[in-house]
Amino acid sequence: MCNYCAKNGVLFENGVPRKMLGSETTVKDLDLNCLLFLRRDYETFSFALEVANVCTDRTYKFTLTGSIDQRIFANTLPMSRELTPRTFSFLTSVYKYVSKVNSPLNLKASIQVKKDGESDFKSLGTVSVS
Numbered sequence: 001m002c003n004y005c006a007k008n009g010v011l012f013e014n015g016v017p018r019k020m021l022g023s024e025t026t027v028k029d030l031d032l033n034c035l036l037f038l039r040r041d042y043e044t045f046s047f048a049l050e051v052a053n054v055c056t057d058r059t060y061k062f063t064l065t066g067s068i069d070q071r072i073f074a075n076t077l078p079m080s081r082e083l084t085p086r087t088f089s090f091l092t093s094v095y096k097y098v099s100k101v102n103s104p105l106n107l108k109a110s111i112q113v114k115k116d117g118e119s120d121f122k123s124l125g126t127v128s129v130s
Helices: 003-007
Strands: 025-031 035-042 047-052 058-066 070-075 079-081 087-096 108-115 122-128
Touching: 025 108, 025 122, 035 108, 047 058, 047 079, 079 087
Parallel strands: none
Antiparallel strands: 025 035, 035 047, 047 087, 058 079, 058 108, 070 087, 108 122
């Protein structure tokens, strides 16, 4: 990782950019600071969702489910990704019908992990990512 970037606030310590396309990144740790759920808000009407595996010794299976009430998702739910070590995956952009959406964003992630040297994925359960 770029030492200059980390020291000057361009990246978080885990390598995730603090800002992208003019938007601050909100990071939710889903497993041991290895699997990260990323959200970038653009004004009051839209946001982007991504997931990242920043570790080098494990692979994740990630499935996003939930409600799309009063929102338009660029990709349909559920969305599934397999994240090999050190990978980022764009999930979807979301556009709100109105700036003050009445219903909360109700998204959940089902997560499985397979560490290096293991042959099977192990379930880590389902967590809220809203």
